Amino acid sequence: MTTASPSVFLLMVNGQVESAQFPEYDDLYCKYCFVYGQDWAPTAGLEEGISQITSKSQDVRQALVWNFPIDVTFKSTNPYGWPQIVLSVYGPDVFGNDVVRGYGAVHVPFSPGRHKRTIPMFVPESTSKLQKFTSLRLVASSDLQAAPPTGDKS
Numbered sequence: 182m183t184t185a186s187p188s189v190f191l192l193m194v195n196g197q198v199e200s201a202q203f204p205e206y207d208d209l210y211c212k213y214c215f216v217y218g219q220d221w222a223p224t225a226g227l228e229e230g231i232s233q234i235t236s237k238s239q240d241v242r243q244a245l246v247w248n249f250p251i252d253v254t255f256k257s258t259n260p261y262g263w264p265q266i267v268l269s270v271y272g273p274d275v276f277g278n279d280v281v282r283g284y285g286a287v288h289v290p291f292s293p294g295r296h297k298r299t300i301p302m303f304v305p306e307s308t309s310k311l312q313k314f315t316s317l318r319l320v321a322s323s324d325l326q327a328a329p330p331t332g333d334k335s
Contacts, residue, residue, distance in 0.1 A: 189256045191224070192264065198232065198249040199268060200303070202242070206282050209245050210234045211270040215253065216286075218262010224255030264289045266299055268300055281305070 200212055215228035232249040255264055267286040274280045283302030290296040 187258045189258055192257070192289065193254045194226075194254070194264070194266075194322050195250075195252045196296075197251060198247050198268065200244045200246045200248075201283075202244055203270065203272075203282055203302075204243060206272050207237050207245075208234050209282055210269050211247055211249060212269045213249070213251065213263050213273070214267050215255075215289075216267055217255065217264040220259055221257045221262055221264060224254045224256050227251075228253060263291070268302070270302060311331075 186260070188267075192217075198213060201209070201211070203209060211232040212230070215223075230249070232247045233244045237243040237245055252312055253265070265286050265288050269281060270283045271279045272282050273328070281304065283304050285300035285302040287298050287300050
């Protein structure tokens with residue numbers, strides 16, 4: 182008796198993180214990673230990467246151009262947990278420390294073909310004046326922190 186193995190499908194993602202506009206910042210770099218459901222598995226390529234540092238262009242757009250290549254293939258048995266690309270942009274503060282300048286995420290397009298996505302970037306902010314003052318004095322950013330694991334303590 183033979184058992185039928187579940188059929189899989191492949192999702193190939195190739196493209197680039199082209200550019201960004203952060204008018205108030207310069208000398209930024211970008212990190213990307215993919216997040217996906219438990220039925221998904223990468224089969225080829227890189228799930229995460231980090232770009233070079235780029236400076237603003239000298240034209241009126243003042244774009245930060247990375248042309249950062251992305252090439253990864255996933256396999257899955259169902260579309261639940263469709264992959265998303267998560268971008269984080271970092272740059273130096275006044276003391277030369279790397280701090281987050283923005284976070285953003287977007288789902289990988291569902292249909293084949295060429296796609297261009299604009300990803301809104303979000304920056305965490307301190308919730309109180311005391312935290313804002315403390316972060317300035319201690320040269321700490323309001324970077325997103327991972328929550329401690331919950332559940333049984335065994």
